Amino acid sequence: MSGHMNLTLKVWRQKDAKAAGKLETYEAKDVSPDMSFLEMIDVVNESLIKKGVEPIAFDHDCREGICGACSMYINGHAHGPKQGITTCQLHMRSFKDGETITIEPWRAKAFPIIKDLVVDRSAFDRIIQAGGYVSVNTGVTIDANAIAIPKEHADNAMDAATCIGCGACVAACKNASATLFLSAKVSQLALLPQGHPERAARVEAMIDQMELEGFGNCTNTEACSAECPKEIGQEHIARMNREFYAAKLSSSKTK
Amino acid sequence: MSWFTQTIFSTSVGRKVIMALTGLFLCTFLAVHLAGNFQLLHNDGGKAFNLYTVFMTSNPLIKTISYVNFAFILGHVVWGAYITYKNRQARPTGYAYNDPGKTSSFSSRWMGVLGTMILIFLIIHLKDFKMAYLGITHKLDLVTYTLDNGDQVEVKNMYDEVIEEFHEPVVVGIYVLSMIALGFHLYHGFQSAFQTLGLRHPKYTPVIKSAGFIFWGLIPLGFAIIPLIIFFCRN
Numbered sequence: 001m002s003g004h005m006n007l008t009l010k011v012w013r014q015k016d017a018k019a020a021g022k023l024e025t026y027e028a029k030d031v032s033p034d035m036s037f038l039e040m041i042d043v044v045n046e047s048l049i050k051k052g053v054e055p056i057a058f059d060h061d062c063r064e065g066i067c068g069a070c071s072m073y074i075n076g077h078a079h080g081p082k083q084g085i086t087t088c089q090l091h092m093r094s095f096k097d098g099e100t101i102t103i104e105p106w107r108a109k110a111f112p113i114i115k116d117l118v119v120d121r122s123a124f125d126r127i128i129q130a131g132g133y134v135s136v137n138t139g140v141t142i143d144a145n146a147i148a149i150p151k152e153h154a155d156n157a158m159d160a161a162t163c164i165g166c167g168a169c170v171a172a173c174k175n176a177s178a179t180l181f182l183s184a185k186v187s188q189l190a191l192l193p194q195g196h197p198e199r200a201a202r203v204e205a206m207i208d209q210m211e212l213e214g215f216g217n218c219t220n221t222e223a224c225s226a227e228c229p230k231e232i233g234q235e236h237i238a239r240m241n242r243e244f245y246a247a248k249l250s251s252s253k254t255k
Numbered sequence: 256m257s258w259f260t261q262t263i264f265s266t267s268v269g270r271k272v273i274m275a276l277t278g279l280f281l282c283t284f285l286a287v288h289l290a291g292n293f294q295l296l297h298n299d300g301g302k303a304f305n306l307y308t309v310f311m312t313s314n315p316l317i318k319t320i321s322y323v324n325f326a327f328i329l330g331h332v333v334w335g336a337y338i339t340y341k342n343r344q345a346r347p348t349g350y351a352y353n354d355p356g357k358t359s360s361f362s363s364r365w366m367g368v369l370g371t372m373i374l375i376f377l378i379i380h381l382k383d384f385k386m387a388y389l390g391i392t393h394k395l396d397l398v399t400y401t402l403d404n405g406d407q408v409e410v411k412n413m414y415d416e417v418i419e420e421f422h423e424p425v426v427v428g429i430y431v432l433s434m435i436a437l438g439f440h441l442y443h444g445f446q447s448a449f450q451t452l453g454l455r456h457p458k459y460t461p462v463i464k465s466a467g468f469i470f471w472g473l474i475p476l477g478f479a480i481i482p483l484i485i486f487f488c489r490n
Contacts, residue, residue, distance in 0.1 A: 076354025102352035175342035216345030217267040226358035238455035
C-alpha cells in the first residue's frame with residue numbers, strides 16, 4: 001500500500017432542504033492516489049455505513065466528465081483546485097498526504113440544497129425551457145450540407161455547446177450569476193443559421209427566466225470561465241450581451 | 256412598465272448597461288477634471304486656475320454637463336448599490352472555505368467597497384471645495400485680475416483655498432488614499448464596461464485593456480500628485 005494517503009475531510013452535512021447544516025469531520029484512510037475524488041468519497045461512505053452513520057449524499061452519474069452531475073466545492077474551488085475538469089476527473093494524486101479537504105455544496109439561492117452535497121439545479125432546466133432550443137417543424141430529412149456554415153462559426157458554436165450545465169459557473173461567481181451558462185446556449189444558437197429565426201425571443205426569455213430564478217448579476221470577475229470544466233470563455237457573455245441589446249431595441253415586445 | 260424601464264430595472268444585463276455607460280461617462284469627466292487641476296501648478300499666483308473656475312461655473316454648456324454629471328454619479332451609485340444588494344440576495348449562505356484569489360482579480364471582487372470609498376471621498380471633496388466656492392461653508396476672499404483685453408474682473412480666490420487645504424496632512428492623506436481606491440476601481444471598471452456593452456473583439460480588446468492604464472494608472476496618479484506637490488513644494 002505504498003504511496004497511499006491519509007486525509008481529513010470536512011464535509012457539509014445537511015439532513016434535508018429545511019434542516020440547518022454543518023461541516024462534519026471524517027478521516028479518509030489508505031486513499032490510493034489513483035482514485036478519483038468520487039471513488040474516495042465512495043470508500044469513505046462504505047466506512048460510514050459500517051459504522052452505522054448515514055453516508056454522504058452527492059450527485060454523480062457518468063464519472064467521465066460529460067454529464068454535469070457531479071458538483072462539489074472542494075477547498076474553495078468548484079470541482080476542486082484543478083482547471084478544466086469536473087469533480088469525477090479530479091484524482092487524489094492532486095492532494096498531499098495528511099491534507100485537510102473542505103467539501104461543500106454549490107451555494108446559491110437558485111440552487112437550494114436537497115441533502116448534504118446535492119443541490120437542486122432545475123433552475124437551469126427552466127432557463128433552457130424558456131428559449132434555449134430551436135423549434136423545427138418536422139418533415140422530410142433535408143441534406144445536411146444544405147445550409148452552409150463557416151468553419152469558424154461551427155467551431156465557436158461547438159465551444160459554447162460543450163457546456164454540461166453543471167453549475168460550476170454559478171458556484172464560483174461571487175454573485176451566484178448564471179450568465180456564463182446562459183451565454184453558452186445563446187451564443188451557440190446565435191452562431192448557427194438554425195438559431196437565427198428565434199434569436200430575439202430566445203435571449204429576452206432566457207434572461208427574464210434567470211431573473212425569476214434569483215441568480216445574481218454578472219460583474220465580469222471572470223471566475224466562471226476560470227472554474228468552468230469546459231473552459232467556456234468570456235466572449236460568449238459579450239456575444240449574449242450584444243444579442244440582448246439587439247433584441248431589446250428591435251423586438252416587437254413592448255412590455 | 257415599458258420595455259425600457261423593464262430592461263434597466265428588471266434585467267441583469269440592462270442594469271449593467273447603466274453601470275457601464277455612466278461609468279464610462281465618469282471616466283471622461285475625470286480626464287477633463289484633471290486637465291483643469293493641472294492649472295494649479297502654473298506659477299502665476301492662481302490667475303489661470305481662478306479664471307478657469309469662473310468659466311467652469313458660469314458657462315451654460317459646462318453647467319448643463321455638470322448637472323448631467325451629478326445625475327450620472329447618482330445613477331452609478333444607486334444602480335451599483337441595487338446590483339450589490341441583488342447579488343448578496345443571490346447567495347444567502349456563503350462558503351465556509353473559499354479561495355477566490357486564484358480565479359478573479361482583487362479589483363473585480365472589491366468594486367462595491369472601492370466605489371463606496373470613492374463616494375465618501377466625493378462627499379468630502381464637495382464639502383471642501385464646492386461648498387466653499389458657493390459660500391456655504393465660508394466666504395472666499397476676492398481677487399482682481401486684468402484680462403488680455405484690458406478688462407478688470409473680480410473673482411473668488413479658489414486657488415488660495417485649494418493651497419490652504421492641501422497643506423493639511425489629513426486632507427492630503429485622504430486625497431492620496433482615495434486616488435489609490437479610484438485606481439483599483441478603474442482597473443476593473445474601465446475594461447469591464449466594454450465587456451458589458453458587448454464590445455469584445457480579438458483585435459480591439461487588447462487595445463482597450465492597454466488604454467485602460469490611462470484611466471486606472473495615469474489619471475489617479477495625476478490627481479494624487481497635485482496635492483503632494485502643493486504640500487511639499489509650495490508655500
